[in-house]
Amino acid sequence: xxxxxxxxxxxxxxxxxxxxxxxxxxxxxxxxxxxxxxxxxxxxxxxxxxxxxxxxxxxxxxxxxxxxxxxxxxxxxxxxxxxxxxxxxxxxxxxxxxxxxxxxxxxxxxxxxxxxxxxxxxxxxxxxxxxxxxxxxxxxxxxxxxxxxxxxxxxxxxxxxxxxxxxxxxxxxxxxxxxxxxxxxxxxxxxxxxxxxxxxxxxxxxxxxxxxxxxxxxxxxxxxxxxxxxxxxxxxxxxxxxxxxxxxxxxxxxxxxxxxxxxxxxxxxxxxxxxxxxxxxxxxxxxxxxxxxxxxxxxxxxxxxxxxxxxxxxxxxxxxxxxxxxxxxxxxxxxxxxxxxxxxxxxxxxxxxxxxxxxxxxxxxxxxxxxxxxxxxxxxxxxxxxxxxxxxxxxxxx
Numbered sequence: 195x196x197x198x199x200x201x202x203x204x205x206x207x208x209x210x211x212x213x214x215x216x217x218x219x220x221x222x223x224x225x226x227x228x229x230x231x232x233x234x235x236x237x238x239x240x241x242x243x244x245x246x247x248x249x250x251x252x253x254x255x256x257x258x259x260x261x262x263x264x265x266x267x268x269x270x271x272x273x274x275x276x277x278x279x280x281x282x283x284x285x286x287x288x289x290x291x292x293x294x295x296x297x298x299x300x301x302x303x304x305x306x307x308x309x310x311x312x313x314x315x316x317x318x319x320x321x322x323x324x325x326x327x328x329x330x331x332x333x334x335x336x337x338x339x340x341x342x343x344x345x346x347x348x349x350x351x352x353x354x355x356x357x358x359x360x361x362x363x364x365x366x367x368x369x370x371x372x373x374x375x376x377x378x379x380x381x382x383x384x385x386x387x388x389x390x391x392x393x394x395x396x397x398x399x400x401x402x403x404x405x406x407x408x409x410x411x412x413x414x415x416x417x418x419x420x421x422x423x424x425x426x427x428x429x430x431x432x433x434x435x436x437x438x439x440x441x442x443x444x445x446x447x448x449x450x451x452x453x454x455x456x457x458x459x460x461x462x463x464x465x466x467x468x469x470x471x472x473x474x475x476x477x478x479x480x481x482x483x484x485x486x487x488x489x490x491x492x493x494x495x496x497x498x499x500x501x502x503x504x505x506x507x508x509x510x511x512x513x514x515x516x517x518x519x520x521x522x523x524x525x526x527x528x529x530x531x532x533x534x535x536x537x538x539x540x541x542x543x544x545x546x547x548x549x550x551x552x553x554x555x556x557x558x559x560x561x562x563x564x565x566x567x568x569x570x571x572x573x574x575x576x577x578x579x580x581x582x583x584x585x586x587x588x589x590x591x592x
Contacts, residue, residue: 200387207383208258212251219243250376253285257377258384266384278377285373289366423448426480437479444476452503460499460591467491467529473506474527477513485517490528498590500535501566507559508539508584516541516582537586543579563588 219240226233261281265274423445430438451469455461474489481487512525523542530536563571567588574585 200391204387216247254376258380262380262384266388289369430480441476441479444472447472455502461502463495463498466500467495484522486524488526492531505537512539512541518544535588535590540583543582
């Protein structure tokens with residue numbers, strides 16, 4: 195699709211350039227006629243120039259559609275170099291054997307210019323005096339030719355070259371340089387369009403790879419999250435069956451969020467905040483008053499979106515590793531909104547934190563952040579002796 199579109203643009207540009215090139219002799223001759231009324235429009239002169247342009251056009255088409263693809267797309271450098279040298283050699287032979295013929299397109303002769311009407315009176319007098327002068331004395335030339343009669347036109351001896359010279363003349367060198375530059379320009383344009391096409395393909399592959407990685411990471415998040423939540427419900431069944439029932443209702447809300455919103459690229463902030471409140475409410479049912487839980491979320495969220503289940507991973511980690519049953523513990527969660535989202539999570543550290551083998555929580559989040567925001571985010575994690583804190587800043591998308 196992209197290659198066809200770029201090929202169409204490229205060929206259209208070539209057609210416009212060659213059209214302007216062929217129109218240049220006609221426009222040039224028209225400008226000369228407008229500036230000098232004595233100049234007549236000579237189609238033969240135009241056709242002569244077009245004939246030379248046609249040779250270049252033919253060679254350009256051969257290079258553009260046959261030779262250049264060998265180097266650009268098939269990477270056959272030696273074959274391209276050999277065929278291009280053959281083309282230049284044939285063109286050189288053509289230039290030496292058929293040179294432009296200007297003998298039928300000479301400027302007006304002196305005799306025709308002398309019979310034009312004089313533009314000033316002084317010129318008229320000079321012309322009249324010149325007509326009455328006696329004819330000059332005709333001398334024999336140094337080779338013993340007969341003297342020229344009065345009134346006889348001098349014979350012009352033109353050197354005829356029926357056989358082309360064995361060397362390349364100045365005109366031929368210029369033509370060959372033009373051909374080489376034309377081929378180089380053609381290669382440059384094709385390399386430019388191929389580079390653009392390669393960049394688009396690479397970008398598409400990166401997007402597809404990014405999407406696949408994100409899908410894989412989300413599939414990791416959902417089972418991991420539900421496993422921890424079901425463990426909490428299992429603990430509540432023995433402690434307080436009524437609270438376990440309430441927990442199941444809260445879990446159904448969270449499952450609905452994950453089912454309908456978790457597969458999207460972004461979820462509205464208000465739904466993400468509601469999911470966090472539901473999760474924290476579920477976790478409150480499990481712990482006693484020794485655990486102080488503080489949640490500060492904006493009451494009204496702007497119409498922006500965030501990646502689903504991004505913030506909850508840090509909160510889940512705080513509950514899993516920051517709660518101690520032997521001493522007082524705390525978890526502080528805060529979100530601020532401006533042009534970006536600022537997330538803060540601070541928790542105490544348990545004496546013996548729950549170490550799970552094969553956990554994918556924080557590592558998963560870091561990979562998602564790198565894939566989604568590249569370097570356009572900040573994540574600062576402080577792991578101190580008694581306190582663990584996370585500060586995250588991400589841009590907001592509409």
